[in-house]
Amino acid sequence: MVDIIFRRTSGFPDTNCLPSLGELLSELKAPFGRGDRVGIKLHWGEEGNHGFLAPDYAREIAQWVMDLGARPFVFDTTVLYSGGRRTAEGSLKTAAEHGYTEAFLGCPVVIADGPDGRDVIDIEAGFRHFDNVQVASVVDNAGGFVIFSHFKGHLASGFGGAVKNISMGFASRAQKQRMHADVHPTLIRDKCTRCGSCIDVCPVSAARFASDDYPVYDGEICIGCAQCIAVCPEVALEIQWGSDNLVFQEKLVETAAAVWRRIKDRAVIVNALINITEECDCLPGDHAVIAPDWGFIGGYHPVTVDAESLAAVGAEPIDNAHPDIPWRRQLEYARELNFTADC
Numbered sequence: 001m002v003d004i005i006f007r008r009t010s011g012f013p014d015t016n017c018l019p020s021l022g023e024l025l026s027e028l029k030a031p032f033g034r035g036d037r038v039g040i041k042l043h044w045g046e047e048g049n050h051g052f053l054a055p056d057y058a059r060e061i062a063q064w065v066m067d068l069g070a071r072p073f074v075f076d077t078t079v080l081y082s083g084g085r086r087t088a089e090g091s092l093k094t095a096a097e098h099g100y101t102e103a104f105l106g107c108p109v110v111i112a113d114g115p116d117g118r119d120v121i122d123i124e125a126g127f128r129h130f131d132n133v134q135v136a137s138v139v140d141n142a143g144g145f146v147i148f149s150h151f152k153g154h155l156a157s158g159f160g161g162a163v164k165n166i167s168m169g170f171a172s173r174a175q176k177q178r179m180h181a182d183v184h185p186t187l188i189r190d191k192c193t194r195c196g197s198c199i200d201v202c203p204v205s206a207a208r209f210a211s212d213d214y215p216v217y218d219g220e221i222c223i224g225c226a227q228c229i230a231v232c233p234e235v236a237l238e239i240q241w242g243s244d245n246l247v248f249q250e251k252l253v254e255t256a257a258a259v260w261r262r263i264k265d266r267a268v269i270v271n272a273l274i275n276i277t278e279e280c281d282c283l284p285g286d287h288a289v290i291a292p293d294w295g296f297i298g299g300y301h302p303v304t305v306d307a308e309s310l311a312a313v314g315a316e317p318i319d320n321a322h323p324d325i326p327w328r329r330q331l332e333y334a335r336e337l338n339f340t341a342d343c
């Protein structure tokens with residue numbers, strides 16, 4: 001079996017890219033078949049985000065799954081930060097606004113951690129940071145998975161691909177919080193215009209104006225969602241890592257590795273290297289494109305597919321976009337955990 005399948009294409013946001021995805025899928029050997037429920041894990045974009053992948057790609061994958069006689073559903077989980085995906089109801093509304101509807105896709109759209117975020121289970125991890133991780137119960141409730149990831153930059157992990165999609169994407173809200181616990185804002189006062197956007201957006205009221213009218217952030221309350229950093233129009237907030245700034249990368253990888261151990265015999269991986277933006281689809285607005293469209297990379301292990309995606313895009317766009325993020329630690333730590341193509 002060929003481990004990695006490449007399909008070059010360009011033309012985002014046009015659906016010119018669809019035939020390339022179709023060709024790639026036709027070469028993938030699906031580890032699921034007739035009658036299986038197959039979850040397509042993807043990100044339908046935060047409310048107000050303009051860079052998310054068009055639902056046409058998800059529809060192409062859903063059709064491929066149906067052609068195999070299986071029963072697809074598209075899913076994501078709720079998030080920590082305020083906005084359009086914090087609750088199941090809100091996230092489904094955002095999905096529909098972005099075209100991710102059952103009517104268009106031909107399959108259900110599901111919030112995998114349930115309507116109240118409690119449809120979760122603990123699974124064994126046994127790693128340095130996490131003995132176990134808490135994830136959506138879908139991890140055990142589907143006959144197969146297609147991990148479909150928009151490869152792009154990210155303000156805390158440098159880049160986001162299949163590893164991040166599995167990690168944050170399957171994680172319960174509590175697990176997301178455990179991973180983010182080391183990320184907090186710090187103010188560059190010279191840049192701050194005291195507009196208050198960071199205070200308005202904070203989901204847990206950790207940000208407030210101090211007596212001198214500059215914002216302050218209560219580290220005891222802050223859940224590390226980084227949303228204030230993302231919305232600041234003056235780029236006056238930086239990440240202040242609570243401990244070693246490698247820890248976030250490592251926690252991300254540990255959660256993905258634990259999930260992968262559970263689903264590896266039922267899953268295939270597809271990365272879309274199109275509209276490769278500086279920031280992830282979690283953030284509202286337009287974000288700079290940092291690398292040309294490349295195409296699609298598919299395979300059978302998230303670390304392998306992410307490594308090939310990085311090789312295709314090159315390190316320079318990620319380094320330029322996020323010079324202070326030790327993003328290389330993701331793949332390095334994956335190797336240390338033996339979270340590689342052999343397991």
Ligand code: SF4
Nearest residue numbers: 192193195196198232
């Ligand atoms: S959003 Fe940025 S500029 Fe506005 S108050 Fe917060 S730190 Fe200052």
Ligand code: SF4
Nearest residue numbers: 202222223225226228
């Ligand atoms: S202060 Fe903390 S919890 Fe509030 S928006 Fe910023 S990172 Fe998130």
